[in-house]
Amino acid sequence: MKVLVPVKRVIDYNVKVRVKADGSGVDLANVKMSMNPFDEIAVEEAIRLKEKGVATEIVAVSIGVKQATETLRTALAMGADRAILVEASEDVHADIEPLAVAKILKAIVEEEEPGLVICGKQAIDNDMNATGQMLAALLGWSQATFASEVAVEGENAVVTREVDGGLQTIKVKLPAIVTADLRLNEPRYASLPNIMKAKKKPLDAKSPADYGVDVSPRLEVVKTSEPAERKAGVMVGSVDELVAKLKDEAGVL
Amino acid sequence: MTVLLLAEVNKGELAVDATAKAVTAAAQLGEVTALCAGAHAAAAGEAAAKLDGVSKVLVAEDPSLDHRLAEATAALIVSLADGYDHIVAPATTDAKNVMPRVAALLDVMVISDVSGIVDADTFERPIYAGNAVQTVKSKDAKKVLTIRTSTFDAAGDGGSAPVETVAAPDGPALAEWVEDKVAASDRPELTSAGVVVSGGRGVGSEEDFKLIEALADKLGAAVGASRAAVDSGYAPNDWQVGQTGKVVAPELYIAIGISGAIQHLAGMKDSKVIVAINKDEDAPIFQVADYGLVADLFQAVPELTEKV
Ligand SMILES: Cc1cc2nc3c(=O)[nH]c(=O)nc-3n(C[C@H](O)[C@H](O)[C@H](O)COP(=O)(O)OP(=O)(O)OC[C@H]3O[C@@H](n4cnc5c(N)ncnc54)[C@H](O)[C@@H]3O)c2cc1C
Ligand SMILES: Nc1ncnc2c1ncn2[C@@H]1O[C@H](COP(=O)(O)O)[C@@H](O)[C@H]1O
Numbered sequence: 001m002k003v004l005v006p007v008k009r010v011i012d013y014n015v016k017v018r019v020k021a022d023g024s025g026v027d028l029a030n031v032k033m034s035m036n037p038f039d040e041i042a043v044e045e046a047i048r049l050k051e052k053g054v055a056t057e058i059v060a061v062s063i064g065v066k067q068a069t070e071t072l073r074t075a076l077a078m079g080a081d082r083a084i085l086v087e088a089s090e091d092v093h094a095d096i097e098p099l100a101v102a103k104i105l106k107a108i109v110e111e112e113e114p115g116l117v118i119c120g121k122q123a124i125d126n127d128m129n130a131t132g133q134m135l136a137a138l139l140g141w142s143q144a145t146f147a148s149e150v151a152v153e154g155e156n157a158v159v160t161r162e163v164d165g166g167l168q169t170i171k172v173k174l175p176a177i178v179t180a181d182l183r184l185n186e187p188r189y190a191s192l193p194n195i196m197k198a199k200k201k202p203l204d205a206k207s208p209a210d211y212g213v214d215v216s217p218r219l220e221v222v223k224t225s226e227p228a229e230r231k232a233g234v235m236v237g238s239v240d241e242l243v244a245k246l247k248d249e250a251g252v253l
Numbered sequence: 254m255t256v257l258l259l260a261e262v263n264k265g266e267l268a269v270d271a272t273a274k275a276v277t278a279a280a281q282l283g284e285v286t287a288l289c290a291g292a293h294a295a296a297a298g299e300a301a302a303k304l305d306g307v308s309k310v311l312v313a314e315d316p317s318l319d320h321r322l323a324e325a326t327a328a329l330i331v332s333l334a335d336g337y338d339h340i341v342a343p344a345t346t347d348a349k350n351v352m353p354r355v356a357a358l359l360d361v362m363v364i365s366d367v368s369g370i371v372d373a374d375t376f377e378r379p380i381y382a383g384n385a386v387q388t389v390k391s392k393d394a395k396k397v398l399t400i401r402t403s404t405f406d407a408a409g410d411g412g413s414a415p416v417e418t419v420a421a422p423d424g425p426a427l428a429e430w431v432e433d434k435v436a437a438s439d440r441p442e443l444t445s446a447g448v449v450v451s452g453g454r455g456v457g458s459e460e461d462f463k464l465i466e467a468l469a470d471k472l473g474a475a476v477g478a479s480r481a482a483v484d485s486g487y488a489p490n491d492w493q494v495g496q497t498g499k500v501v502a503p504e505l506y507i508a509i510g511i512s513g514a515i516q517h518l519a520g521m522k523d524s525k526v527i528v529a530i531n532k533d534e535d536a537p538i539f540q541v542a543d544y545g546l547v548a549d550l551f552q553a554v555p556e557l558t559e560k561v
Contacts, residue, residue: 013516017384026385098353099362122497127380130353130363133323137357142427143323145350148490158431162490163346164444164499165263169431170322176427182497183484218362219389222375227386230522233543235534239556242528242546246561250526250543252448252505253472253561 001115001152001174003046003055005080006105007039007062009071010125023223026125028092035071038120040078041180044187045118045150047079054152055116057081061108063088063101069203076198077190083203084108088215095126100208100215102134107211109139114175116157121146121179132179142172145179254283254373257333259342259351260301262321265293267300268345270445273407275343278400280306280408281370282339287311287414290329290421292319302414310414315421320430321347325421327354332422334359334395338373344399344500352399361393368401382496383519402444403502403523436489443475443492448505449524451477451494453517454485455510455531455550462487464550465509468558477501477521479511495520510550513538530554 011017012032020027035043049055060075062068063086072083086104088096109117119132136143144150144159148167151158152174160169162181190198208215236242246253256279261268267289279285285306289297290313298312311333317325330351334340340355342348344366356363368386369377375390376398443449450472452465462482469476478488480495494501496519506524511517513529513536521527522541529542532549539545546553 011381016515017381019385026381097362099357099360102357124496125381127378127382127496128353128363128365129349130356130365133350133353134357134363136323137327137354143350143354144428145323146346161346164491165433165435166489166491167434168320169434170320171429171431173427182480183490218393219364219391222388222390224380225386225388227379227383227522230527230541232540233527233545235539235545235547237546239546239548239553239560242544242557243560245544246505246526246528250505252526 001055002057002059002112003049004109004112004114004117005039005042005046005058005060005075006101006117006119006131007043007060007071007075008036008120008123009033009062009064009068010036010123013037013124019224019226023225025093025221025224033067035074036120036123038122038180040187041182041184042118042120043075043078043080044185045180048185049152050079059084059112059114061086061105063096063104065089065092067092072203073198074190076201077195078188082201084206085203086206086208088208096215097217097219098128098130098134099218100213101131102138103213104208104211105135106138107213116175117177119177119179121181132177136177141176143177144170144172146181147178148181148183150178150184254338255336256283256285256339256341257330257337258285258287259330259348260287260289260297261343261345261347262289262291262294262297265291265296267297269300270407270442271343271345271402272301273304274402274405275341275400276304276306276408277405278367278370279339279341282373284308288313288330288333290318290326291321292316298416302416303410303412305409305412307412307414310416311419312416313419313421317421317426321351322428322430323350323354324427325424326351327358328424329421330355331358333419337395339396339398341398341400343402348399352397356397359395359397361395361397362391364389364391364396364398366401367398368404382515383522384515401500403500440469441473441475443477443499444501446475447503448472448474449477449501449503450474450507450509451479451511452482452488452509453479453511454481456482456487459487464554468554471558471561479517508538509554511538512536513541
């Protein structure tokens with residue numbers, strides 16, 4: 001079974017995000033970019049399925065700017081076999097919306113015919129949490145989102161999901177879409193020899209036009225602003241002082 | 254303008270707080286029809302009919318809608334979508350699972366985690382773990398939104414909307430429910446609690462997390478946790494507060510042994526009063542805390558539990 005893993009290039013989760021003064025967006029020039037953390041987990045899960053003999057080939061896909069090649073090389077260095085870059089923009093500040101990403105992924109799925117697509121649950125830049133669900137809809141496939149455990153059993157995948165009330169286990173018919181949550185696994189680091197080997201693995205470059213998809217956004221970004229600032233309050237010296245403040249000053253006890 | 258609102262229904266019961274907060278947001282957009290779906294949803298429908306701002310309730314009961322599996326629930330919503338300008342739900346894990354699927358089936362973008370409504374087409378939402386707020390204007394014919402409930406007040410009750418039943422469309426059964434692992438608790442629900450006490454990696458073990466729970470119980474509070482505490486097995490996953498966990502905005506949030514990573518702040522920085530207890534005076538959590546106490550939690554928390 002082939003496994004497809006969409007990986008997104010995003011601002012590194014450790015970088016302090018700065019909103020541009022003119023309200024036009026977030027400053028992404030010269031900041032550290034990395035693979036979306038949830039996608040590292042998705043790649044790791046695909047590799048584990050391959051190590052178990054369930055997956056036969058892992059194809060990583062990224063849609064975005066040319067620099068997403070680096071993200072794909074990381075996936076290849078972790079253990080993906082092949083990569084597809086869909087260059088959809090030249091502007092590092094442009095974000096391709098989940099609906100357009102899902103449409104491109106649908107076309108790739110129809111070509112590649114994977115048995116499973118493992119997405120991340122959420123991109124940490126736009127915080128949309130949508131692409132996997134949208135792809136499942138477009139394909140008419142089942143979806144198992146927010147996965148913390150995945151077991152492929154014959155024609156089905158049994159997936160434990162992190163939900164508001166705790167955990168839910170469902171069984172979905174393959175082919176299906178899974179989206180990876182934080183506790184699915186701990187992704188491995190790519191070793192230096194594997195990083196070197198990854199440079200020789202195949203990477204196809206495509207464009208949205210190759211798949212007949214229009215990536216123009218449906219949501220016009222009117223402005224991007226700083227969130228309401230929260231000021232630091234006071235330090236208290238003891239538990240007694242804290243209790244007194246909460247009672248008398250804040251009135252919350 | 255007309256709005257179809259997917260009410261939050263759990264095992265046949267209406268999750269009143271989440272639904273009522275989404276009603277407040279939806280009512281700013283137009284006339285609200287609330288949809289209660291599930292294997293059993295009639296009782297939830299009656300409860301939804303009482304919410305102020307709901308002008309009609311649709312009840313869809315069908316075995317295929319049990320546990321609100323995304324495939325059947327999305328198909329139901331799409332079958333009802335004609336005649337509504339907006340399709341809205343509170344941003345629970347159930348709705349985050351279903352609504353993007355609905356949007357894609359309608360060939361429109363989903364707008365997740367809406368924290369402000371500017372007008373019928375224009376919405377505010379946090380991005381980058383709440384480090385920025387984006388205002389977006391939708392060009393789509395229908396708008397599919399999930400609502401960040403922590404930023405809207407709950408609608409009151411006193412309404413008496415008419416209730417109709419609707420049928421679920423037939424479709425292939427693509428998914429099957431196997432089991433739920435849900436811990437029963439007498440504590441208030443995390444996203445609606447007035448007080449939340451959260452513990453982080455500093456608590457050090459599942460056993461010592463009882464210190465956090467004891468303080469919470471003394472205060473009648475819900476218990477939260479950082480990702481590190483959940484990953485380390487000190488607390489269950491549904492206690493995680495943050496960018497990728499639950500978003501809370503209680504009257505009082507007490508962060509204990511939590512450093513204050515941006516991903517954690519994303520889930521609690523709209524709390525009214527924030528207290529931080531941490532032994533490291535440079536912990537970033539103190540930059541958002543109204544009251545900070547530099548102390549060893551193993552001394553301070555039992556003392557606080559005794560004195561409140
Ligand atoms: C994609 C992604 C998503 C994430 N989503 C979330 C999320 O939703 N929620 C979330 O919380 N995190 C999330 N994180 C993780 C986040 O980046 C931090 O790693 C995490 O919040 C740290 O948890 P912590 O503060 O408990 O642990 P630490 O950062 O290790 O802090 C522990 C604190 O405890 C203090 N301490 C230790 N011992 C004591 C003592 N005896 N008394 C008092 N204080 C003590 C220390 O001084 C320290 O400040 C996410 C990360 C990523 C990459
Ligand atoms: N531009 C992209 N390229 C590749 N994968 C993507 C892209 N955008 C989203 N994804 C995938 O979809 C997941 C969810 O993203 P989102 O819906 O944007 O929160 C990510 O974790 C990726 O697996």
